Amino acid sequence: MALLVWLTTGIAIWHFTVVVPDRFWGGIAGAFLGGSLGALASGAVIQAALGRSIGETDLVTVLAAVPGSLLGLAAIYALGVRLEKREA
Numbered sequence: 001m002a003l004l005v006w007l008t009t010g011i012a013i014w015h016f017t018v019v020v021p022d023r024f025w026g027g028i029a030g031a032f033l034g035g036s037l038g039a040l041a042s043g044a045v046i047q048a049a050l051g052r053s054i055g056e057t058d059l060v061t062v063l064a065a066v067p068g069s070l071l072g073l074a075a076i077y078a079l080g081v082r083l084e085k086r087e088a
Contacts, residue, residue: 002047002054002061003040009065010039010072017073024073025080031073038072039065 014035017028024031046064047054 001057002043002052005057005061006039006043006065007036009043009062010036010069013039013066013069014073020077023080023084024076025083026076030076030080034072034076035069036072038075039069042066042068042071 011032014032017024017031017035022028024034026033043061043065045068047056047061050060
């Protein structure tokens with residue numbers, strides 16, 4: 001169940017990328033992957049660090065996905081900006 005919570009949190013944060021200039025590597029699909037995979041990664045790491053199983057969910061499960069999602073989006077955005085500058 002925690003996996004579903006992390007993924008949903010990543011997708012929810014991804015929705016806010018519409019207010020950011022579209023310079024993500026791979027466009028909006030790249031942003032989707034960055035936000036989703038980042039949320040899954042940080043959620044899993046924090047869940048394991050707390051010693052919880054993947055079936056246990058609470059508010060901490062949701063909050064655990066937020067930093068990874070933001071870092072994933074930032075990484076994909078930085079990669080897109082870097083590749084855009086290289087092409088110019």
